[in-house]
Amino acid sequence: MPKQAQPSLTSSVINSLRQRFRNWAFRRTVETGTVELNQRRIYILPTRQGVGFGFVLVLMLLGDINYNLSLGYVLTFLLATASGMSMLHAFRNMAKIEIRAGHIEPVFAGEQAYFVFYFNNPGKLDRHQLHLHDDNGHHTVFDLPAQQHAEIQLALPATQRGWMDSERLTLYTDFPFGLFHAWTYIHFDVRCMVYPKPAAAQPLPLTSAQNGSGNLPAAGDEDFSGLRNYVEGDALPRIAWKALAREQGLQVKQFAAQQGQALWLNWAQLPDIAVERKLEVLTRWVLDSDAQGLLYGLRLPDGEVAPQNNPSHRAECLQRLALFGMSTT
Amino acid sequence: MKLTAPLIYGLIACILLVSAPHVEHLPLWVSALCAMLLAWRAYLTATGNALPERWLLLLVTLVCVGGIAFNFHTLFGRDVGVMLLMLLGSLKLLELREVRDATVLIYLCCFVIITNFFYSQSIPTALFMLFTLLIIMATWVHLQTGTLALKPRLRIAATILLQAIPLSLLIFVLFPRVQGPLWGMPQDAYGSSGLSDTMAPGSMSKLTLSDAVAFRVTFSSPPPARDQMYWRGPVLWNFDGRTWTRGRNISPQQPRLDKVSLPVSYAVTLEPHNKLWLFALDMPIKISTPADFLPDFQLLNKAPVNARLRYNATSVMSYLANLDEQPQQLRRALALPDGYNPRARELAAGWRAQNTSEELIVKTALTYFNKNAFEYTLEPPPLGSNSVDDFLFETRKGFCEYYASSFVFLMRAAGIPARIVTGYQGGEYNDLGGYYILRQSDAHAWAEVWLQDRGWVRFDPTAAVAPGRIQNGLSASLPNNSALPFFARTQSELLHKLRFNLDALTNQWNQWVLGYNTERQFALLTRLGMEDITWQKLVANMFAGVALLVGIFTLFMLRHLRLRDTDAVQAQYNKFCKKLAKAGIERATHEGAQDFAERAAQLKSQHATAIRDITAQYLALRYQNLHDANILQAFKRAVRRFP
Numbered sequence: 001m002p003k004q005a006q007p008s009l010t011s012s013v014i015n016s017l018r019q020r021f022r023n024w025a026f027r028r029t030v031e032t033g034t035v036e037l038n039q040r041r042i043y044i045l046p047t048r049q050g051v052g053f054g055f056v057l058v059l060m061l062l063g064d065i066n067y068n069l070s071l072g073y074v075l076t077f078l079l080a081t082a083s084g085m086s087m088l089h090a091f092r093n094m095a096k097i098e099i100r101a102g103h104i105e106p107v108f109a110g111e112q113a114y115f116v117f118y119f120n121n122p123g124k125l126d127r128h129q130l131h132l133h134d135d136n137g138h139h140t141v142f143d144l145p146a147q148q149h150a151e152i153q154l155a156l157p158a159t160q161r162g163w164m165d166s167e168r169l170t171l172y173t174d175f176p177f178g179l180f181h182a183w184t185y186i187h188f189d190v191r192c193m194v195y196p197k198p199a200a201a202q203p204l205p206l207t208s209a210q211n212g213s214g215n216l217p218a219a220g221d222e223d224f225s226g227l228r229n230y231v232e233g234d235a236l237p238r239i240a241w242k243a244l245a246r247e248q249g250l251q252v253k254q255f256a257a258q259q260g261q262a263l264w265l266n267w268a269q270l271p272d273i274a275v276e277r278k279l280e281v282l283t284r285w286v287l288d289s290d291a292q293g294l295l296y297g298l299r300l301p302d303g304e305v306a307p308q309n310n311p312s313h314r315a316e317c318l319q320r321l322a323l324f325g326m327s328t329t
Numbered sequence: 330m331k332l333t334a335p336l337i338y339g340l341i342a343c344i345l346l347v348s349a350p351h352v353e354h355l356p357l358w359v360s361a362l363c364a365m366l367l368a369w370r371a372y373l374t375a376t377g378n379a380l381p382e383r384w385l386l387l388l389v390t391l392v393c394v395g396g397i398a399f400n401f402h403t404l405f406g407r408d409v410g411v412m413l414l415m416l417l418g419s420l421k422l423l424e425l426r427e428v429r430d431a432t433v434l435i436y437l438c439c440f441v442i443i444t445n446f447f448y449s450q451s452i453p454t455a456l457f458m459l460f461t462l463l464i465i466m467a468t469w470v471h472l473q474t475g476t477l478a479l480k481p482r483l484r485i486a487a488t489i490l491l492q493a494i495p496l497s498l499l500i501f502v503l504f505p506r507v508q509g510p511l512w513g514m515p516q517d518a519y520g521s522s523g524l525s526d527t528m529a530p531g532s533m534s535k536l537t538l539s540d541a542v543a544f545r546v547t548f549s550s551p552p553p554a555r556d557q558m559y560w561r562g563p564v565l566w567n568f569d570g571r572t573w574t575r576g577r578n579i580s581p582q583q584p585r586l587d588k589v590s591l592p593v594s595y596a597v598t599l600e601p602h603n604k605l606w607l608f609a610l611d612m613p614i615k616i617s618t619p620a621d622f623l624p625d626f627q628l629l630n631k632a633p634v635n636a637r638l639r640y641n642a643t644s645v646m647s648y649l650a651n652l653d654e655q656p657q658q659l660r661r662a663l664a665l666p667d668g669y670n671p672r673a674r675e676l677a678a679g680w681r682a683q684n685t686s687e688e689l690i691v692k693t694a695l696t697y698f699n700k701n702a703f704e705y706t707l708e709p710p711p712l713g714s715n716s717v718d719d720f721l722f723e724t725r726k727g728f729c730e731y732y733a734s735s736f737v738f739l740m741r742a743a744g745i746p747a748r749i750v751t752g753y754q755g756g757e758y759n760d761l762g763g764y765y766i767l768r769q770s771d772a773h774a775w776a777e778v779w780l781q782d783r784g785w786v787r788f789d790p791t792a793a794v795a796p797g798r799i800q801n802g803l804s805a806s807l808p809n810n811s812a813l814p815f816f817a818r819t820q821s822e823l824l825h826k827l828r829f830n831l832d833a834l835t836n837q838w839n840q841w842v843l844g845y846n847t848e849r850q851f852a853l854l855t856r857l858g859m860e861d862i863t864w865q866k867l868v869a870n871m872f873a874g875v876a877l878l879v880g881i882f883t884l885f886m887l888r889h890l891r892l893r894d895t896d897a898v899q900a901q902y903n904k905f906c907k908k909l910a911k912a913g914i915e916r917a918t919h920e921g922a923q924d925f926a927e928r929a930a931q932l933k934s935q936h937a938t939a940i941r942d943i944t945a946q947y948l949a950l951r952y953q954n955l956h957d958a959n960i961l962q963a964f965k966r967a968v969r970r971f972p
Contacts, residue, residue, distance in 0.1 A: 069450070070842050077504070078493050079493075080497070081493040081500065175474065178472060
């Protein structure tokens with residue numbers, strides 16, 4: 001047993017040491033605003049191919065000395081200085097690039113979170129083959145032509161509900177010869193809202209009110225209170241198709257909401273299952289009620305959201321579910 | 330990065346470029362095989378077919394290696410090594426599966442370039458090397474940029490190459506030179522740079538194409554006339570119908586000279602040639618370095634000369650050599666292979682019958698060469714198996730080895746002991762240094778004939794055909810024919826000048842680039858004012874110089890990185906302010922753009938709208954970080970139109 005444990009122990013020690021070294025050597029501050037890459041942020045080391053090429057150069061130099069090949073010297077020095085200069089070109093390929101983080105759309109756990117970064121190349125030089133990746137190997141490559149912006153999305157899997165941090169990302173380039181690896185760490189103060197993963201399709205709960213299903217009555221109901229302009233995210237059943245047919249544009253029927261008819265999605269109503277499962281079921285219900293255009297409210301042990309039906313209400317409910325039981329808000 | 334078709338074509342081009350210079354000294358079948366392998370790869374790429382199976386490649390590889398082993402009886406040495414590298418590169422291309430393989434191929438190409446320098450280090454070779462490097466680098470960049478088009482890739486490669494050139498020149502000048510080989514060299518490492526101990530038609534003329542220095546001589550006594558300077562090297566006795574070889578000296582007797590003239594003393598600085606022999610004027614009597622004195626007056630070093638060697642020697646210009654030559658040696662000097670060259674034998678037998686004295690026969694032979702329209706040329710037509718007959722009666726065009734060979738053949742056929750001596754003839758006097766330079770192009774072959782009462786006497790049949798060769802050197806003796814370069818044939822004054830300049834350039838190149846060694850390095854740096862040169866000092870200066878150059882490059886390279894739209898915006902706004910200042914409204918340093926605009930609008934009410942518009946656009950562009958080319962254009966237009 002100890003024999004087997006040994007390597008994993010040493011490797012974990014090495015890993016933690018490496019991590020500590022990284023933390024010490026490379027600043028781990030979290031950035032806000034726009035970051036400009038400069039010599040304090042860009043690190044350069046030879047790649048494995050670079051070391052290999054150095055070996056080839058040493059061989060060539062030995063050959064030149066041995067056979068006294070003058071042109072051989074010239075060639076060897078040309079290759080050596082060209083690869084040395086390639087270090088500067090690698091640096092230049094990244095220097096003075098401006099980066100800022102963009103808005104990140106909320107996602108559900110199990111989906112990909114798209115972290116958005118705006119890269120700006122203010123200079124007159126094209127930048128080639130910039131790689132952006134996280135420590136788990138999620139990766140994207142892009143070019144940045146002179147004096148242009150690029151919106152770069154890095155898809156990272158969202159596994160857990162709550163706020164998701166991008167962690168520290170690495171931006172690197174091996175341009176032009178792959179002999180040198182120039183890289184920088186970027187860690188922005190941005191996070192992605194990750195809603196709980198919706199449970200499989202579930203029937204909605206019976207409303208606490210008296211009139212049964214809680215489904216909104218069909219159009220023509222007496223609670224109909226007028227039309228308003230369509231806003232993105234409005235449920236399809238509530239679009240006034242007749243108004244559309246009269247060429248009045250996309251309109252949505254509004255109903256005078258009454259508390260008594262609202263559907264309460266209630267934590268307490270759920271059977272005794274794991275907390276995460278409960279959240280998943282509630283998420284499903286929020287999505288379904290929203291889609292069906294119901295008036296719905298959310299009642300959780302730590303508070304409630306009054307019934308409504310609109311996109312911001314939906315977002316608020318989902319966020320409450322995502323952050324349920326978490327200390328940070 | 331994927332291995333796309335353009336990348337594959339780039340790699341094929343790289344291998345073609347690095348292999349092309351080798352074609353002339355490789356057997357045809359190897360070149361053809363390489364070309365076929367590359368064509369196969371190009372075909373597979375063009376049609377999108379799969380790469381060949383591993384077993385097939387293994388089979389092809391084995392066939393290639395086997396073919397080379399069969400053809401050359403070895404898998405080592407320079408030529409074979411080059412061939413193996415070329416075949417390896419072409420085969421690697423056929424099993425290119427990853428980007429890493431492509432990287433390896435790029436490295437291999439760089440390595441193959443260097444092998445070409447064993448054969449040629451001329452200016453065209455250097456220029457071709459630069460071109461090849463450019464293509465290799467552009468392909469290399471391709472590995473890292475993927476979709477980038479050829480032109481920008483070439484531009485990147487050219488930039489890096491242009492930056493590397495001054496840096497590498499600096500390093501070339503300052504890099505401490507290490508003398509001599511670090512390890513034993515393969516026997517054929519310097520194939521073209523020295524005399525060999527065999528002589529076949531064509532071997533000398535090949536050698537004379539090289540400008541490499543063989544040795545330098547400083548005389549401490551008055552030097553002999555140029556046409557008397559025969560620098561003795563290997564003596565060749567055995568003839569197999571085509572090739573002359575040294576054979577074994579069977580006489581244990583020491584060489585002996587009688588009736589010698591006043592001795593001539595000199596110091597020889599011999600360039601390493603990886604062979605045993607030392608060169609001395611006909612005939613040497615003393616040498617300062619421990620050497621074997623062979624019965625045929627050859628001087629052999631104790632070990633191959635693979636570092637520059639300096640020795641003092643003394644020679645006599647007139648002598649009677651080995652008057653009492655051993656009979657078995659004389660028999661060697663009469664041996665001829667049976668069945669070859671019947672017409673030459675017949676001719677010699679005729680001379681023998683007509684003349685009683687051996688001296689007369691020799692004279693007849695020399696007259697024969699002189700009178701029968703023989704031509705001295707570097708590009709003789711090929712000879713058949715009866716090489717002497719073909720030369721004497723058919724082609725009559727040849728270089729010194731042709732004349733020496735047929736002369737000795739005729740002498741032996743006429744019953745006169747004769748042998749071939751190879752070495753160098755003449756020398757180029759360097760006024761500045763006060764020494765003679767002997768180059769490979771001065772390589773020469775002549776004959777020695779043993780005559781009763783005179784011993785071994787030197788005869789040079791080449792002198793009978795092209796006396797200029799002996800008196801003034803090689804270039805003076807070649808006729809104006811196709812063997813000479815284009816420039817030499819024309820009579821135009823301008824082209825003549827050009828040719829001389831080109832020649833001077835080549836000479837400088839040879840001296841300063843190819844001949845750049847420790848001595849030259851020290852001489853140059855001393856002239857530049859460096860004192861007490863040590864290798865530490867060289868290295869320190871080298872690094873300082875490189876750091877300075879790289880610093881300058883860095884300044885230039887990082888110049889355009891921060892140029893912003895806003896700078897352009899600011900420039901336009903300044904123009905606008907200047908226009909207003911001309912109209913008498915000057916912006917105070919503390920005044921904000923907005924306040925200034927209001928003040929200006931009130932003072933120049935007829936342009937109030939324009940002033941406000943321009944200011945609003947300026948503020949939007951400058952402070953809202955708008956990067957929109959159209960808005961910027963509109964802003965520029967507005968400023969331009971502003972009165």
